[in-house]
Amino acid sequence: MKLRQSSVAELAYFAEMETQAHANKFVNRLSLREHRAAFESTDLVYLTVIVNPDIVAGFFVLCVDDDHESVEFRRVVIDHMHRGIGQNAIRQMEDYCRVTLNRSRIWLDVYEDNCIGIHVYEKLGYLYERTNQIKGRSIRFYSKKIA
Secondary structure (H helix, E strand, O other): OEEEEOOHHHHHHHHHHOOOHHHHOOOOOOOHHHHHHHHOOOOEEEEEEEEOOOEEEEEEEEEEOOOOOEEEEEEEEEOHHHOOOHHHHHHHHHHHHHHOOOOOEEEEEEEOOOHHHHHHHHHOOOEEEEEEEEOOEEEEEEEEEOO
16 A cells, blocks of 8 residues: 555545545535645645555545644545555555655544544544534544654
8 A cells, every 4th residue: 555646637536435425424525626626725735545556545635734843634535445444544644744744743633423533543643632513513633743
């Protein structure tokens, strides 16, 4: 498995992956047009998860914070056919943030009812910071030092 910068040609597949049953409850879906606009943003980084040797298995969206230290881990979606690779993909994303983006901290938010996501993040060393209510849902905030 490896990560690489995404291409605009992959955005339609990303939008489709967000509609899969395991993802659509926990990901605020974006249309293809919204993904295209986000892809053009200078503070967002799209990374594609690749397996066997050229199959797209998922993607990340990262937002580089203005503080020159942090990255918001905004989104990860792994295709339902490639489940089980998420933890390895997250570890590689952390390496990318540390080495390529020269960042020392990653933060994320996750819906409180996303028990699998919370379990994975805590297992990988993300530390709980606080809970907020947004649009009637509880969202937990986590961060991790990566330097």
